[in-house]
Amino acid sequence: MKELWTEKYRPEDLDGILGQHDVIEKLKTYIDRGSMPHLLFSGPLGVGKTTTALALANEIYGKDKKANFIELTRSEERGIDAIRGKVKEEAKSRTLTEKDFKLIFMDQADSLTSDAQSAFRRTMENFSDNVRFILSCSTTSKIIDPIQSRCASFRFHPLDKERTLEWIKKIEDNEDFEIDENAVNVLIRISKGDLRKLTNLLQIASSIDPEITEKEIKSALKETKTADIRGMILKAQQGNFEEVREELYDLLIEGGYDAEQVLQMIRKEVFNLPMDKDKRKKIARKIGEVDLDLSRGSKGQIHLQRLMAFFAVLSDESYR
């Protein structure tokens, strides 16, 4: 497969990160000092949290990064068993260089159950000599207080228009495509500061036709629908309804899908998300209800919004 632009253009050092100025400045002081606390990164999708963690590791370890930086990304790496097993093993074992600590990066820390978080908190306490954790999440509200209080907290923001244009320019200078101004505006409007989404849309659009207009961007949007749906469900689970509404709008109005198609995509995606059986069942039942409502021809967007609200309700239940 062709190299993904999200990987190809991912900056390797902190100076390459766009925006997030305050975060980067502070991280640089840690590097200068040679010591740092545990870190908690929060912010929306595709704004540089993972990239910053990788860049930080590059700057701290250089060529020794591989031996000292561990990335926990798979969903099976975040249950309570994994926290007691793998995460603890990694945290226990000492670093292989002259550096005092190794780094463990955990993406989507807000998807840890509160039990797993409690176990994790003990791991943090017990192995602080060997390891620094970087936790990444959308919002800190689902991270238990004892973890929050052990971390320095950093908030990442969606990229503004100026930085987004800078990013598009960087890719445009290196790849064989041309994009008209209207298409750039549509791209910026659809991606709302999420550079992963933007970069993927741009790459797909350029493969459809290297003279990119609004039409290619919209075709690309259709192809990325699965990723969109997943992001939308995650946002719903976090209660970001304003954004969910916008995503639905993009799919139904900009993307040209009808409500039934969107429901099918949601149904498919639900089975790829980490979720217990009981919840899956409840959601399947809800999807069935919505399906029926849609077949009666009533307002699609409203019913889909209701379904998204249900994701939030179920998601809250696990934190009670």
Ligand SMILES: Nc1ncnc2c1ncn2[C@@H]1O[C@H](COP(=O)(O)OP(=O)(O)OP(=O)(O)O)[C@@H](O)[C@H]1O
């Ligand atoms: N601030 C940024 N500076 C430079 N590149 C960025 C920035 N934000 C996002 N990107 C680019 O977008 C892509 C995704 O970024 P990254 O993986 O860091 O996002 P994230 O914030 O970790 O998202 P998620 O919450 O979905 O994990 C990468 O290609 C990265 O280079």
Ligand SMILES: [Mg+2]
């Ligand atoms: Mg990430």
